[in-house]
Amino acid sequence: MKNKFGSINYGQLLLFVLIAWFIIAFLIFPNLNVYQEIFFKNGSFSLDAVEKLLSSKRAMNSLTNSFILAVSLMITVNVVGIALVLLTEYFDIKGAKILKLGFFTTLLYHGVVVASSYKFAYGENGLVTNVLANLFPSMDRGWFHGYWAVLFVMTFACTSNHILFLGNAIRKVDYQTVEAARGMGAGAFYILWRVVLPVLKPTIFALTILTFLTGLGAMSAPLILGGPEFQTIAPMILTFSKSQTSKDLAALLALVLGLATIILLTIMIQFEKRGNYMSVSKVKSALVKQKINNKFANVVVHIIGYVLFLIYITPVALILLFSFTDAKSISTSTITWDSFTLENYARLFTSMSALKPYLVSVLYAAAGSIGVVALALYASRILHKYKNSKLALALEYSLLIPWILPSTLIAIGLVMAFNIPRLIVGNTVLTGTHWIVILGYVIIHIPFTMRMVKASFFSLDNNLEDAARNMGARPFYTFRRVLLPIVLPSTLAVLALNFIKILDDYDLTVFLYHPVYQTLGVVIKNSTDAEAGIIARAMTLVYSVVLMVMSGITMYFVYGRGSKEK
Known part of the structure; x- marks a missing residue:
């Protein structure tokens, strides 16, 4: 059989028809149906869903909260993510390999597991909360919820892309440009700000847009930690979708989320086309880690590194530790030698439920x-x-x-x-x-x-x-x-x-x-x-x-x- 593809047998043609059917049935039709359900539900064009959305205080608050969270994460995730990459790939830090192990824990768990892990560590009955309550008896044990809790968790959970992509980008920075700047009398932090970071701008910009989109569509952290005072778009979509009378609101909120995603991705592509931050060196040399000669700055950077390490490792360590303890220890977040048991792991393989x-x-x-x-x-x-x-x-x-x-x-x-x-x-x-x-x-x-x-x-x-x-x-x-x-x-x-x-x-x-x-x-x-x-x-x-x-x-x-x- 001859066609625009050249020679193709009937088996190949059947597979192509199947993939075309998949695209039409599951990628195109459901999304077009969403528009129909929102604007043509009764066969004629209607903006009732839009009016319901604008008149719903909960829905509008969720939209506002989502954009607040997304903008906040653009700042906090970049600050922390860039810091992690500099601590492990750019500066000469003692114990950098140990720090990297802690920072890489974000690659091991994500989504609902991250949110539940941080709640277990910092929640009302968490070990960290117990320690703080002993130091400050008057503190509110339910302190870890709302906007700040969600921002805290997502800031440290969303740095995995920085670890992977920005870390790879900084390793490709030409060391000759760094040496040239140093030869002209530039200091370490001046070189970082004026020589290294500009080369990383395309990667940082792409990660910023992805972080914004992650914050905009966040589900697990706001649902588990946001509480009634900080509800975002995705959990609100879930709530509305469970009611037959408000499914059109759920669809409209999802559509708003989709339009925002399309607009931001379009902006990202346009900026990437305009940007040109590549190194002009023809022969590149591998980046050598930089020593911080100022003693005070060196101490501060080391302290920042190990504080971040503790933040990253705490939820993982507590989950691992308490998974080997009995019910009483888990419920009270206390550990004794008698608490340790393999019962939980045995239950996984012996209990069908x-x-x-x-x-x-x-x-x-x-x-x-x-x-x-x-x-x-x-x-x-x-x-x-x-x-x-x-x-x-x-x-x-x-x-x-x-x-x-x-x-x-x-x-x-x-x-x-x-x-x-x-x-x-x-x-x-x-x-x-x-x-x-x-x-x-x-x-x-x-x-x-x-x-x-x-x-x-x-x-x-x-x-x-x-x-x-x-x-x-x-x-x-x-x-x-x-x-x-x-x-x-x-x-x-x-x-x-x-x-x-x-x-x-x-x-x-x-x-x-x-x-x-x-x-x-x-x-x-x-x-x-x-x-x-x-x-x-x-x-x-x-x-x-x-x-x-x-x-x-x-x-x-x-x-x-x-x-x-x-």
Whole structure:
């Protein structure tokens, strides 16, 4: 069969039709349906939802709070994130390797696990609160909630991108420019401000926009720590979505969040096109860590480094420690030698009720990560083989739709689109089924997976495929036996990262899951509620430790092992 793609067999055509159906059914239709539900609910154009939103004090306060949080995080996360990178990569700090281990804990846990961990450490019955209450008996034990608690947690939880991307960028700074500035009499901090940081501006700007978007769509921290006085958009969307009469408000809030995301990403792209901060040196030399000659400044920088280390390591250490203690110790945040036990871990493997959320999450994570990798592999193959085709370009842009939409809008779109039988999915109802949860996971991980898998395909030598074709190999055989083995290592790394991210997901799952099949993210969130039992709290600690161990192993094989091999 001949067409714009050249020679293509019926099997390839069927796969292309299936991927086109997936894009139309799950990436385009649900989002268009959101607009229809908001503005054309009764068949005619109406702004009733907008009027309800503007007249809802709770909704407007949540919008205001989200933007306040987003702007605040732009400042605090950059200050802390840049400080972490300078402490571990730029300045010569004693014990920098130990500090780096503490700062890298943000890569081990995220989302609802982070929020619950900080609440366990700093909450009303947390160990830190107990220590402070002993020092200051008149203090309010419920001090850790509201705007400042959310800002504190998210500031230290959102620096993982700085650790990864800004750390990588600063290692590429040309040391010759630093030496030249020093030769002209410039001091260490002047060089940092006028020579090093300008080179990092594109990365810092991109991270700033991503931080703003993270704050704008924050779910877990405001939900767990915000309290009634600090509610943001995402938790409010969740609240409205549970009521049949206010689902249009939930959809409209999600739409506002989506529009804000699109506008900010557009601004980021435009600024990146205008920016030019690259080093002009033709021969670059590796950056050498800088000593701080001023004794007072050196002491201050060291103190800042170790204070930050304590902040990062405290929640992780307490979770690990108390996961091996009995119920009384967990409820009172006190430890004695008699408190230690393996009962909590034994319960994970002997009690089906304790093991069930873990099994459910593992099955969902496996299905979602394998599904999105399979989709990305085939789509990347099309983009690589038919890169000059307009249809291939349309395919690429269509698969990037989830990149510009927050997970809350994607979830609301899926729920509202498939809560009734739809012809496009065989007249079935997907809302409340396992399939819609897996679809949600696949959709939100498409952009990252596509970006990584596509990069692997475009690094292939085209002569390999030509040689296989000349030897009479069919396209599928060439893909399976020649191309796939080459891209498989990086593909498996992406699959592992997606698996870990899905395991404890809450922000998307809470909209889509079936109550009978609660995932780890949902169970961990529920354990932070006041009415949660002590067994549930104990198991949350065990779940968190297991998740962190799995994340650590994954990060080692994806990043650490690769760097050693190089």
